[in-house]
Amino acid sequence: MNETRKFDTKVQYLKYKVLREVAKQAWNDTLLENLLDIPKIIVPGKTPTMRCCVYKERAILAERVKIAMGGRSDRSNIIEVIDIACDECPAAGYEVTDSCRGCLAHRCEDACKRGAISFDHNHVAHIDKNKCVECGQCAKVCPYSAIANRKRPCQAACKIKAISINENNAAQIDDKKCISCGACVYQCPFGAISDKSYILNVVDLLKKSQLGKNYKLFAVVAPSISSQFTYAKLGQVISGLKKLGFHTVVEAALGADMVAQAESKELAEKGFLTSSCCPAFVDYTRKNYPTLIPHISHNLSPMATIARYIKETTANAKVVFIGPCTAKKMEVQLDTVKPYVDSALTFEELQALFDSRDIDITALEEDVLDNASYFGRIFARSGGLSDAVAEGLKEQGLDDFELHAVSCDGIEECKKALTLKSKNLLKENFIEGMACVGGCIGGAGCLTHGAKDKAQVDRYGQEAMEKNILDAISILQ
């Protein structure tokens, strides 16, 4: 099979090749001796395929290798810019393109309140950047759409405006604002922004467990896995995980069932809540709306909830979370979560891990994955959490509480709801916040992002044996 088909973009494919190689060397205990050769293993020969020359390609690959090995230790943000990979895209703002026909009307000139527009001898418009304030009025009135707004894809992707341009013209992330959602990672066409990888920790955890002899290593997988690895069956992914050396696989969705139960109760008691599942949303609320912090649900996320349960009931257990999310790598470092989750991987990294061991999951038998209810599983898409909380209220006989949920799909919608709430103007009494558009299935660590993803999550939900939350968690209480 064509390997690039597993991913949306060639940037992801390149990142994957680096992760795979680093993991492969780690398995063989040859990482240290071969470390400096990895760029050459990935880009052999003399002909450049991506950049101006192979030497620049390899220099950037060396940076990617560093990130695959955990990245810079002097910065805690898990999202990093690779300065030399940043193509310093035009970010000039409004510019006249060659579609300008040099017309007579000069609507652009009339629209510009700053007098920033002049014309050359061919009557073609020019914008004086010293006068322009980027209002965009000229672009709106041009009948030929000849004025373009040149924005960097990373800055356009970062809806919370954490990315600026540094003195060297490269992208720069404000760690105080960044919520580690990874939108820029997925959107940068040059792959110049990346999430630090802990794949080496996981290889180490797998090795040292010695197939369960020393401790049991649990893989907790996010429900969005149902929209991933579509070239194989989900049961084959589970077999692959066990082949890697995981003791067993547990659905994070069972943690979601537990959260839905607890969160609906907390909501009925307090009257207003914002959700605790999405670490980027929680981080965003904490950083920007300090007055709302008391309203953030006090429940751990589904990942941390199920990991805590595993550690409380199983002696000698360690837990690796596998999901679509870069922000989870930040969440597992929080003091409240650290004791329960030992490491976090993305689906991208899991693919690299499979291939570093030459595990072709399509050739494996189908194992089973079934712990959670329909409601726990649909947490993976926007709106699922609100449905589950409604169900949780019903099942616990808390029908007196009237749920009015606002499901915020993407961080821009979150911002809107949080701003309204901070000004006491929000009608609803529950904010479901998901930083990624579409919910977790839109996460930056997904292999693919497709139009069918939501349907796949819903189908996976319907396949759950338990149709309600209490049935799924009856023993856990």
Add this chain to the structure above:
Amino acid sequence: MTIHICIGSSCHLKGSEQVVNLFQSAVEQHHLEDKITLAGSFCTGRCNREGVTVQVDDEIITGVTPETFDQFFNSTVLPKL
């Protein structure tokens, strides 16, 4: 006595939820709430085709099904109390 009922995927599909319910009602029926603690566990690595894996203190018993539950409870659990 602590009884761990496996709720891992394989046992779950073989009816661990029903076995949990049967345990809960049996404990209630025999008034053993003070003597037996029920808990869930994940895979003990003894998955089989017959039924659910249950751990009674240190002893692991495999193949418990809703059909064989009464016999299992009477012959394995009760004598240990």
